[in-house]
Amino acid sequence: MQMPAPDARILGRKPAIVARLREVLPADAVIDDPVELRAYECDALSAYRCSPLAAILPRSTAEVAAALKICAAEGVKVVPRGSGTSLAGGAMPSQDSVVLGVARMNRVLEVDHADRIMKVEAGRTNLSVTGAIEQDGFFYAPDPSSQLACAIAGNIAMNSGGAHCLKYGVTTNNLLGVTLVTMAGEVLQIGGAHLDAPGLDLLGVICGSEGQLGVVTEATLRILARPEGARPVLIGFESSEVAGACVADIIRAGVLPVAIEFMDRPCIRATEAFAHPGYPDCEALLIIEVEGAPAEIDEQLALIRTIAGRHSPVEIRESRSEEESRRIWLGRKSAFGAMGQINDYMCLDGTIPVSALPQVLRRIGELSAQYGLEVANVFHAGDGNMHPLILYNANAPGQLDLCERLGAEILTLCVEVGGCLTGEHGVGIEKRDLMGVQFGAADLDAQMRVKDVFDPAWLLNPAKVFPLAASAARRGA
Amino acid sequence: MRPTTEDELAGIIRAATGPLRITGGGTRGLLGEGEPLETGGLTGIVLYEPAALTLVVRAGTPLAEVEAALAAEGQRLPFEPGDMGALLGRNGASTIGGVVATNASGPRRVQAGACRDALIGVRFVDGRGTLIRNGGRVMKNVTGYDLVKLLAGSRGSLGVLTEVAFKLQPIPPASATLILPGLSPARAVAAMSAALGSPYDVTGAAHLPGIGTLIRLEGLAASVGYRVGRLLVALAPYGQAVVERDADAAAALWRQVRDAAPFHGRAGDVWRISVRPSDGPEVAARLGGEVVMDWGGGLIWALYPAGMDARAPLAGIAGHATRVRGGSRDVPALPPEPAAVAALTAGLRAQFDPRAIFASGR
Secondary structure (H helix, E strand, O other), X not given: XXXXXXXXXXXXXXXXHHHHHHHHOOHHHEEOOHHHHHHHOOOOOOOOOOOXXXXXXXXXXXXXXXXXXXXXXXXXEEEEEOOOOOOOOOOOOOOOEEEEEOOOOOOEEEEEOOOOEEEEEOOOEHHHHHHOOHHHOEEOOOOOOOOOOOEHHHHHHHOOOOOOHHHHOOHHHOEEEEEEEOOXXXXXXXXXXXXXXXXXXXXXXXXXXXXXXXXXXXXXXEOEEOOOOEEEEEEEEOOHHHHHHHHHHHHHOOOOOOEEEEEEHHHHHHHHHHHOOOOOOOOEEEEEEEEOOHHHHHHXXXXXXXXXXXXXXXXXXXXXXXXXHHHHHHHHHOHHHHHHHHOEEEEOOOEOOHHHHHHHHHHHHHHHHHHOOOEEEEEEOOOOEEEEEEEEOOOOOOHHHHHHHHHHHHHHHHHHOOOEOOOOOOOOOOOHHHHHHHOOHHHHHHHHHHHHHHOOOOOEOOOOOOOHHHHHHHHOO | OOOOOHHHHHHHHHHOOOOEEEEOOOOOOXXXXXXXXXXXXXXXXXXXXXXXXXXXXXXXXXXXXXXXHHHOOOEEOOOOOOOOHHHHOOOOOOEHHHHHHOOOOOOOHHHHOOHHHHXXXXXXXXXXXXXXXXXXXXXXOOOOOOHHHHHOOOOOOOEEEEEEEEEOEEOOOEEEEEEEOOOOHHHHHHHHHHHHOOOOOEEEEEEEOOOEEEEEEEEOHHHHHHHHHHHHXXXXXXXXXXXXXXXXHHHHHHHHHHOOHHHOOOOOEEEEEEEOHHHHHHHHHHHOOOEEEEHHHOEEEEEEOOOOOOOXXXXXXXXXXXXXXXXXXXXXXXXXXXXHHHHHHHHHHHHHOOOOOEHHHO
16 A cells, blocks of 8 residues: 655654644644654554654634644645544545544534434544433434444544444435535535535535545534334345345335344354354344334334245344344444454445345355455445455465455455445545546546645645545645 | 437537536526527436336436336335426426436425435536546445535536436335424424424424425334324324325325425415524514425425515524525525635536536526
8 A cells, every 4th residue: 555755845844833733722732742643643444554743633623723724834734533443544644744633522512302403523422422312312323333432523524324324324314514624724614404505515525525625623413313112133044145135125125124234154153153142053144123113113024024034044033122132233243353353354345236246245255265365244235335354364474465455356346246445434545546446537537626626735635535646646746 | 409428418518619508307497598408318217226226317317207117116216306397387397307406305305315315326527528427326335525415406507417326215105194283383393393303203294384284104004003193192282183194185285395386376486495493483484474384394485575585584594595486686596605615616616617608507
């Protein structure tokens, strides 16, 4: 993975730049000590690390604006950071950049049940957003696996999803407004508590722009009344093809579960050994969750059981209690941990048309054998968002490279069958160089033209998303 | 001009020397002058996978044709796009591209999202004559910037849509509409907020003059029955609701809301105002005339004296107002933007349409 050579002029001006930042920020908000900076050298894509020039932790929109004005004047690159849980390297710094962390901006600014909105500072963690409203029977729907740690700022940057987006959508569908600070230090209000944009949908393009258009400091979120209850059913199958066909039939039948999760045999076995959820030993299993009052849940699950029954399931296990629900979800929720126990792994995030599922799983099996690296599949089957986990040994020379090449082949396959490189993690540095597989030069140029408008000098998180060669002229490289 | 391929369209745009007026069915009142550029030659369903809830369709395809194809498979567009023809006195057939260009979203927007939320892919030719693809045909996609949303509601100001992709929704087997008669706008919004803030998954909440306050439930039959019962109890403080269980009768009511039917054929300008729902009653009070409220009070259709500025009395209320019918040289139809936002908008238009040939959206 290649990063641009750091700008020697900026490295040489480090003391002056840090001094200027200290003029507008409190002493404890500017970090330039090399040891302390190590905390900011990577995100959850920990294979790649680089210490930044400095890190700043402002406490207000005004401080963010003041700091960005200085960085813009100095020509310093800025890497925005939420909680640093990106799996794509979205918050990985370069040596000549300032990391701008919004974690200290975590207040709830407004909750309005009548209007079903909530305004928070963007450093607030995803789970604590729901935590602030759950006693009133409300919740914030997007629920990425990292929700305990990840910040709303990062969710907005990556347009994060989660297990329940089949029904509730991803971040962009639950975001109504932001306070955006541009690289020039200008503070903009985009959207608000109303439901639609007056002109161009700037909010729509800001969400998912990976911190390249501005720094989001506040967000107005749509909140929902929590359903009366939820219950999963676990269904085991003799083959992935049959599981895929069952998913298609359920969707065709007009039931819209909140989640349809899929695991294949390698994943089932690993989680069984790790967390002992008591899963059946089969080729593929689905966990399908439905919501509502008890009678509504019964009605939906009865329909799902009828449909699944036509696909010769190995087992249908319907939860009848909180404890049984917990056990059904236990394996799925510990899948990544279970894999981490066995091996190092790389988690992919491509999306495919649901109809291509059997074909893609078969081809992944062939590629896995060809590369000699095991691949376990766990994913959101309802929307086709796959998370193949490639197992490898980070300490064995050449294995990371081999793993990345296999990953690139699998993601290319996702695009070839009509899907995309990333469904919810983002491009970051990880998939940057594969963008040409999905997009033509004109498609990429159109996206880069948007950045030209928001950040003409290309100082915000510049070496991400677009292949370095494609963005070189704009970055002045 | 009526291109039948993307290449032909791109050629026309590259060769254009003056403004072009992009025209689908001509039913949505998009503004501007120039040589007509019709999308009616770019039609047809490209891909429809009912089991994946996915549709890809060329932009000039009539909305009615899209809806019929989906209905044949028991599916629909989730966002319930309206038909503005009768309101605006136009006879054309609305196209799916026009729906996207105006982000047309009806009553179900409160639960299922807007057009922009169901839109998962676009192909368009920008003002430079370049074909651009963004998004795709899968529901979850964060690969690169989301130009799909930027194009939704862009009123033809960035490019000509040639192909659009949607995620779909199965048509639920049952529905019911609760009708609360005689509420003031303030009480109506309170009732709608109570319903929308309940766990009963309300898919429409509107206030229709002369009819009442409408709350819609959809889903499996037993579930709808259960939720009707619970909402009757929860909404008891607002009066005794009548339950409309006849699907056709209920659909007709929701079409009236969706298309602002009470204002069809009546004198005066029509404004569409978007605010936070709890400000809805204040908007209604300040405008003084007749209003239809949708989205739980967050969307207000107002009949207002011809040529008058409905924005002036609404000063201080956050949100925006667009005049959808009528005209006045002195009052712009589209809401003015704060200077910093307007600069970004202008910058984007300059990037995608540097020669300013797409006058229709401005």
